[in-house]
Amino acid sequence: MDKHCVNAIVSGRVQGVxxxxxxxxxxxxxxLAGRASNLANGSVEVTVCGETKKVDQMIEWLxxxxxxxxxxxxxxxxIDWCEYSSFTTD
Structure with missing residues (x-):
C-alpha cells in the first residue's frame, strides 16, 4: 500500500464555518491521520497522511x-511522512 503525507493551505471563507x-x-x-489548524491570515492549514488514493480524495474534498x-x-x-495516530484539530 502506497502512503504519503501532504500539507494543504486552504483559503477563502474557511474559519467560523x-x-x-x-x-x-x-x-x-x-x-487518514493528521491535523487541521486555523492560521492568523484566515486560512486553514491541513496535514493529512495515509494511503495515497485516500489522501488524493481528501485533497479533492478540500x-x-x-x-x-x-x-x-x-x-x-x-511533505515527509509524519507519524500521526489520529486526526486532530487545534
Missing amino acids: GFRHAVKKRAEELE GQGPPAAQVTQVQVDN
Whole structure:
C-alpha cells in the first residue's frame, strides 16, 4: 500500500464555518491521520497522511469543503511522512 503525507493551505471563507470539524470528520471517514489548524491570515492549514488514493480524495474534498465554506484556493505540498495516530484539530 502506497502512503504519503501532504500539507494543504486552504483559503477563502474557511474559519467560523465548521471547516476544521468537517475536515476531521472526512479524514476519519477516509481513515487518514493528521491535523487541521486555523492560521492568523484566515486560512486553514491541513496535514493529512495515509494511503495515497485516500489522501488524493481528501485533497479533492478540500477544494469544496463543507456547505458553509467558500474555498477559493488550496495550495498542496508533499511533505515527509509524519507519524500521526489520529486526526486532530487545534
